[in-house]
Amino acid sequence: MAEAEENISVEPEREPDYEFLDPDKIRLFRSDLGWLRLVVEDDRCYLDVKVVRTFPLSNPDRFYGLLNSKDKVIGMVMDPSKLDKDSRNICEEELKRRYFTPIIRKLVRMKEEYGAVYCEVETNMGNREFVVKGIRDAILDLGDGRVLIMDVDGNRYMVEDWPGLDLKSRRLLESVL
Secondary structure, three states: OHHHHHOOOOOOOOOOOOOEOOHHHEEEEEOOOOOEEEEEOOOEEEOOOEEEEOOOOOOOOOOEEEEOOOOOEEEEEOOHHHOOHHHHHHHHHHHHHHOOOOEEEEEEEEEEEOOEEEEEEEEOOEEEEEEEEOHHHHEEEEEOOEEEEEOOOOOEEEEOOHHHOOHHHHHHHHOOO
């Protein structure tokens, strides 16, 4: 047995495919045509950048990822609050657009047919109708009374306090949770 253990090789720990970027050394800005640009001080520049949340549900205000035009990771910003004001504002604008999530205030109707749930809701952005498929994957109980619903088109809707909804809305939501 000891001989077999001696022949086991341990793979070296792999380096991540990204780097943590120093918030003091990066600048995000828009080109004249509106493209998001990134400059890493005294190093490099990217002409078309995307900002994403690495942990959009569990830790939305930390660990931003910066992607190039081919969606490859350029680097991570561990604490975006340390970015300069203009870069931070641009990140917030980009994330607000990318993670647009209306807040559901009332569920008017939820009807299940052939594995799809047809929803009619009232949100902070007005009335919406959408379809959800794959209930187990598309309706997520996030805890603390929050429920995230993703429709077939990839749109997200948030219920911020489902126990605080009116009785009909709670019953409709409980029927699919």
